[in-house]
Amino acid sequence: xxxxxxHPSDQPECPAAGSGLLPDELRAWMLLLAATGxxxxxxxxxxRESLDVSHxxxxxxxxxxxxxxxxxxxxxxxxLLGRPKTxxxxxxxxxxxxxxxxxxxxxxxxxxxxxxLTGRARARLRETSVLLAExxxxxxxxxxxxxxxxxxxxxxxxxxxxxx
Numbered sequence: 001x002x003x004x005x006x007h008p009s010d011q012p013e014c015p016a017a018g019s020g021l022l023p024d025e026l027r028a029w030m031l032l033l034a035a036t037g038x039x040x041x042x043x044x045x046x047x048r049e050s051l052d053v054s055h056x057x058x059x060x061x062x063x064x065x066x067x068x069x070x071x072x073x074x075x076x077x078x079x080l081l082g083r084p085k086t087x088x089x090x091x092x093x094x095x096x097x098x099x100x101x102x103x104x105x106x107x108x109x110x111x112x113x114x115x116x117l118t119g120r121a122r123a124r125l126r127e128t129s130v131l132l133a134e135x136x137x138x139x140x141x142x143x144x145x146x147x148x149x150x151x152x153x154x155x156x157x158x159x160x161x162x163x164x
Contacts (some may be wrong), residue, residue, distance in 0.1 A: 028151045031144070035152075038143040039136050046135045050128045053098065056083070057091050061100060064117045065125055071116035073106065100124070 020027065040055065047058040059081055064072060074092065078085045092115055095101040100121035106112030117125075144152070 024151065025155060028155045031148045031151055035140055035143045035148070039139040042135050042139040043132065046132060050131060051124055053095065053100070054091070056081075056087075057095055060088075060091060060095060060115075061117065061121055061125060064101065064115065065122070067116075068122075071102075071104070071114035074113045074115060077115065095121075 022030070043058070044055045047053060047055055051058060051061075053061065060077060063077060063080055072080075074085065074088060077083075077092075078088045081088070083091075092101060092103060096103055100118055101115050102118055103113055103115050106114055
């Protein structure tokens with residue numbers, strides 16, 4: 001059975017809290033990484049089929065989509081995504097050739113370059129957003145059983161209390 005075919009009840013049982021070497025928070029982080037890995041694997045194929053871009057290019061589009069009225073500097077995009085600037089330059093060039101982003105020099109800064117979504121990219125994201133959101137939701141549902149959800153849920157109240 002492949003990973004996408006697994007159901008939460010087919011997942012390995014989560015060890016009882018405090019039963020292993022790792023503290024609960026680190027255990028929960030590892031569970032979250034495993035779940036997001038499954039989401040990423042599922043999204044890769046759906047993104048390729050529906051938008052005809054790579055997963056990394058999709059992440060750039062999503063980041064720019066969250067800034068509907070402004071462009072972002074290339075350095076900001078690289079920092080926010082934790083990507084090397086050289087790799088980002090290649091990905092932005094691919095997105096620009098596909099007509100999904102524009103690139104322009106920053107006024108008053110010879111080296112600064114800004115990128116923004118095109119209208120075409122906005123339309124394609126609107127068209128595919130329901131499918132992509134359902135892919136994420138289903139991948140999380142399939143990758144996490146009750147024990148995994150409980151372990152991750154236990155972190156949320158702790159985070160909320162520290163913010164006060």
